[in-house]
Amino acid sequence: MVFTPASALRRAGSAVLALVLLACCLCAGLVAAPAAHADEWRDKQYWLSESGITKAWEVSKGAGVKVAVIDSGVDAGHPDLKGAVVGGYDASGAGQPDGQKSVGSKPEHGTLVATMLAGRGHQPADAKPSASPGPAGQGPDGIVGVAPEAEILSVSTWLGSTNPSGKSDQDQIPEAVRWAVDNGAKVINISLGSTTPQWPQSWDAAFLYAEQKDVVIVAAAGNRVGGNIQVGAPATIPGVLTVAGLDRKNTASVDASSQGISIGVAAPAEDLLGGLPGGSYAEWAGTSGSTPIVSGVAALIRSKWPTMSAEQVINRIVSTAKDAGVPGKDPLYGYGILNAEAALKDDVPEATANPLGSMAEWIRVHRRGNPATPSPLPTADVPSAVPTLPEATVPAAKAPSQRDSAISAAVVIGFAVLFVAIIAAAAVQLTRAARNPALARDEAETGAVDKVEARRSP
Structure with a gap:
């Protein structure tokens, strides 16, 4: 809301x-x-x-x-x-x-x-x-x-x-x-x-x-x-x-x-x-x-x-x-x-x-038990009575099938793997840069790290 x-x-x-x-x-x-x-x-x-x-x-x-x-x-x-x-x-x-x-x-x-x-x-x-x-x-x-x-x-x-x-x-x-x-x-x-x-x-x-x-x-x-x-x-x-x-x-x-x-x-x-x-x-x-x-x-x-x-x-x-x-x-x-x-x-x-x-x-x-105190306007700090859906959907959407759920789960796992790969690659790069600044500079110029990320993408 x-x-x-x-x-x-x-x-x-x-x-x-x-x-x-x-x-x-x-x-x-x-x-x-x-x-x-x-x-x-x-x-x-x-x-x-x-x-x-x-x-x-x-x-x-x-x-x-x-x-x-x-x-x-x-x-x-x-x-x-x-x-x-x-x-x-x-x-x-x-x-x-x-x-x-x-x-x-x-x-x-x-x-x-x-x-x-x-x-x-x-x-x-x-x-x-x-x-x-x-x-x-x-x-x-x-x-x-x-x-x-x-x-x-x-x-x-x-x-x-x-x-x-x-x-x-x-x-x-x-x-x-x-x-x-x-x-x-x-x-x-x-x-x-x-x-x-x-x-x-x-x-x-x-x-x-x-x-x-x-x-x-x-x-x-x-x-x-x-x-x-x-x-x-x-x-x-x-x-x-x-x-x-x-x-x-x-x-x-x-x-x-x-x-x-x-x-x-x-x-x-x-x-x-x-x-x-x-x-x-x-x-x-x-x-x-x-x-x-x-x-x-x-x-x-x-x-x-x-x-x-x-x-x-x-x-x-x-x-x-x-x-x-x-x-x-x-x-x-x-x-x-x-x-x-x-x-x-x-x-x-x-x-x-x-x-x-x-x-x-x-x-x-x-309202903390006090309904009688008048308030001239509704304000953002007063919760709404019941949250409602932000967008209209007519007719109502069908419940997702098992196949849809499986696909959704696979997508989530894929993004998780990609995220871990990016973090790991970044950690390796930082470690190598700390040990050999010259090598890190050369890889940055050739885009080697980008290629690793692309290769690990699902």
Whole structure:
């Protein structure tokens, strides 16, 4: 891991983090979607069936669970969110007190996320009373979210551009997390990301607070096309369930995902569909869309088992994921591809701890047990949460074969022999020079020692 010097971070840290902590996807841009019939909308929501969500609805639809969407604000007036948004808060200082005004550089982002998470669909204006319900028991038009009976808390933040209120991400993010926890959120969705694995020390206490209050936090891994080669904060924070992105072939998305060892699970990230403020729709892509899919599954689990701990919820999601890439946990897929049906139906052994780590333990080791002291900027002397890989490799490279290992070993041995030969030749030359300076001078002029080195090279 290569860190920027502390002086440079002090000059640019807050500004850079604020700029990159924007809605971390829309990596392929937004494409406005024209009006369409119900079947067309349903056909585009492929993740509902392919990720096992429709089967998971046989067990739970998320009733009674509040999910906080920390984002750019959620338009509660969208037809597919009617009755879904039950409260909110503005952490930006530039929005409405209820968090439902769209703010920041990507004002539409929060509504896209919320509709994918807890959209309820809607009846068309000319529908007759006998119109057939959608697969979630909702109207036949619009977006049906992964947890269509969950409730949304909209927590608005201004990220990605200069905040007119002057509040930075260092103030907004911890304030948003604390408010969500204090107002009953059992799941927090953070579809935001940065290009650095570090986070301001001012965030420590808030994420520790969420951990102590038994709240599941789900965060986006980020997207390569947006500059996120490796996973960035807050997805590097221990205990957070980090979501990577998949393409339509269920392989790691080249554009709409990043990589890092903090990734917990992978979910669809391309050809997504969500609602826009004002009631329209858009096609989009990125791990910002993968994240509410996983947050929705967490809500389904918490609805089915209200007393299940956050660490057990996360363990249930990652342990039932379908392994992909290299065997076992890897930096592209984490524990594997989301399987919502298995997460709701399989027997899962109880975990002794959160498989993705503990913020309390990280603070004890790296902050010397003092999470409350604010630090205005991340600095080079503060270790990152989890080291991530420096370069993207999609798809994941295969494990080396025995032949490759043998060749590598032979190369190493060859270099070792060459090094010993050079040292030995140099020692001989020095000895001879000490005994006979004239002879050494003659050999230096004819290049005799170089010939010996060449002759001993493998």
